[in-house]
Amino acid sequence: MAGLLQTSLIWIAYAVAVGLALVAATITTFTWQAPRDRSAVVSTVAIVSITALLATVFLLPVDIALVSSTASPALGNKKDWATPEHIDRVLASLKVAYYTLYSVDTLLCLVVIPFTYFWYEEYDEIDEEENRNRTFSSRLWGAFQYTAVFLVLVVALFLVGFFVPTAGGKGGGKHLDLDYFRKLLAENNGEKALTFAVGLLVTLGTLLYVLYTGAGLALLPISFIKSAPSISAPQLSQTTASALEQNRERQRQLEMRNSGRNDMSAKDRRELEALMREERTLVRRERLAAEASGEGRSWMFRVWNKVQVVFRPLKLLGGIFFLVLSLLVAVSMIITGIDKAANSVCKQRCGYILGHINVFQPMNWIFVRTARAFPVDYILMALLVLCFFSSSVLGLAAIGIRFLWVRIFQIRKGRTAPQAILAATVMLALMILAINYAVAMLVAPQYANFGTQTFCMNPPLRAGEQPDCTGHPDWIKPCSEAYQDRAAKDVCTPTVMSTFLNRVTLNWPVFGAVDFWAQFAFLAVFLIVFTTSLFRTPKLNLSEIDAEAEADEEEGLLASTGRRFGATWQDLTGRTGEQGQRGSSNRNYGAASRS
Structure with missing residues (x-):
């Protein structure tokens, strides 16, 4: 009964978070979209897509909280109600939630959003007289023709993953001495195709994450601190x-x-x-x-606008909080990155998976300590992933949607075109995959993999004996991939997200290596943007900018x-x-x- 109650509370908290995500997605869409170009279809698709993305982001804290609830950190064993059958049901529910959300995200980003984009373009590219004569079926067919290209790419992606051999399939798994890692190697072609597709999408999202999330994470605290106006x-x-x-x-x-003169x-x-x-x-x-x-x-x-005004005095405190959080995240990522590069059990052959943390890591330590007062750690993890998501949105707004150095769309409050809203949503979906990788593998790797679970590592036991750490707190060890103790295998349950990401990096080491080294590029972008934003104030030259940019300069009066x-x-x-x-x-x- 206690286990069912705690599990239910976690899922109820998640449902509340998704409800708030729907409200935030609605407000964000209508705030950023240009009123003169508003489309009901585009707005609906954008709201549903952003809500689904936020629901996917908030599922990671749920994953960690559920596996943590099955063990007692103070005793190093499973709780009485956490039977293997109960744990299997919990993991099965998480897998269903992950597969459902990622399937919805994939369907939205690779089919629904492209179709909506081309549907809007079919309407936008013709004049009003011709549009009145345009039939519904002709617009539908025109949008479907362009969308078919994306469907072909999706099918090709899964076919490549289906036939290309994995690292384990070629005997690459022989270097793995740990049972935990060997179990992650794909054993069937369907699993291979799925891990390949996700690995490729994570890598593509990482490239966007490096630029947009890195810049946004640096700009987020600065935007809060410098946003209060002096004139209403x-x-x-x-x-x-x-x-x-x-x-x-x-x-x-x-x-x-x-008036009476010929010349003034x-x-x-x-x-x-x-x-x-x-x-x-x-x-x-x-x-x-x-x-x-x-x-x-x-x-x-x-x-x-009224809500923003009410909370405006609190923005300074929020800016200080996000400043501390950003610096803590950057420091933690640097520590974990160096630790992985130096102490990974198999280096680039398995995507720099780390058996256990070898040095003090501040973010991981904070999560483990706050977990003693549930649900503080759950709230902090939700704030962390929300901070990464908000940084991605801010990075898109600051940089715009570009191809190389050419700006295709600009993301501005109240001036964003419907096409830009849809394109930004697809980019956010890819960046969310990269955010999940960064949080689970670098920001708080041990906590994201096993939560607060511990096990009792006492002297060797005789057959039939159970580990007992009563009176010996020094025998209690945090769960880690590296331990091979029988007690650890019985107690430690990895999160569904970490298991899947580790499976991707083990089966396709090239994805793991690219994703790992890209984190250092992310930190470099963060450091450059953070340093320049502290000391540099943008200057506009009115003789070289157009009328809209002049208007933007006048708008700066509201941000002084x-x-x-x-x-x-x-x-x-x-x-x-x-x-x-x-x-x-x-x-x-x-x-x-x-x-």
Whole structure:
């Protein structure tokens, strides 16, 4: 009964997390999508896809929590209710959840999203008159023709994995002295095809993860710390309207003064040209203030803006938290990477799998210690994977969707095209596979593989005796792949995710080697972006950028640091206060104009 209750609580927590993921996916889609290009089909597919991706991310903490719940860390043995039959049922439920989610993710990213992309393109590429004459079946057939290419690629991928021999199939497994590793070698062609497909997708996702997640992890704390504005949207709108009225009144005075003349004086002409340039800037600023206030936007966008305003004062604390977390993650990955490179049981022949941690690793230590107060470790692991996912989204927004150095799509709040939303979703799906690899293999390898499970490593036992560590806490050892003790085999149950990833790297060592060394590239990108973002402020040259970039520069007024709490209250209420505050507003505007 106790085991059933604890397992049920873990799955209930997961269900709540998925529900919150659905809300977050809906808000994210409508916040980032351009209102004028909004499509119901694209929005629905994006919301479902992002929810499925977040559900996949949150399944790793569930996996760790379930296998950890079967053992007693203080005694080094299985709990009374954790019978082999019960453990098999728990692992079977996890496998069903993993296979279901990854199948849904694969179907969405390789079939549904490409089909939706081409479906939208079929509509977007023709004029309105022809679109009215376009039949549903013709659009359906046109989108299916392009999607068929992706179906062919999927089939080819599984066929290659079906026939290409694995490392174990060629006798490559003889160097493995540990039973745990030998059991991971694929024994049938169907399993080979699946591990090959996943290994290839993990490797492709790792290439995206290095660039986007590495940059995003460095920018995430900086974006929180530097995001509080000094001037509210209503205040900016009021001061801009006042300045625009004064500007146009001065233009009318100049035109009336020179109405009876054949030619305007050079001084008045220069002043009028300067006023016209200022007017264009003020019009852009007025539009941006209206967008920031939510005018002409959906109710969901306005509600989201209000929520952001309420929690704006807490962003500084959140930024400090993510700064500490990012540095801890980077340090832990460096330690594990060096440990794997130096002490891996079989080096590149098995993808640098590490039998057990040989040095102190801070993230792994934190998770093991917090696991004593369930569900603290579960919450921390969920925050960790969510941090990686948020970093990937932020990296996409900062860098954009590119092919080499050519930017194909730009990810901007309220300005993202439907095609960019769909392409970003596919890229996030690939990066999630890489995130699972990084968390399970480098960030917290021992905890992600065995959770809080321990076993009693006492002197050799006679036949029929059970290990007993009562009064001998030094005999209790954390579970690891390297131990061959009979007690360890009876107690230690690896997580489903770590088992599958280890199977991929053992059967296809080239994937394991690429994924491992790519983590150092990830750390290099993180270090470069983090260092430059601390000391470098972007500068725009108005003579070399287009009108949209000029608008973006004006939008930077909303991201400058200064009087945070006054701007927050005015954004929340939509009012700028009494007459006495207007003089302050004009002074703020004058300072902003001079900048």
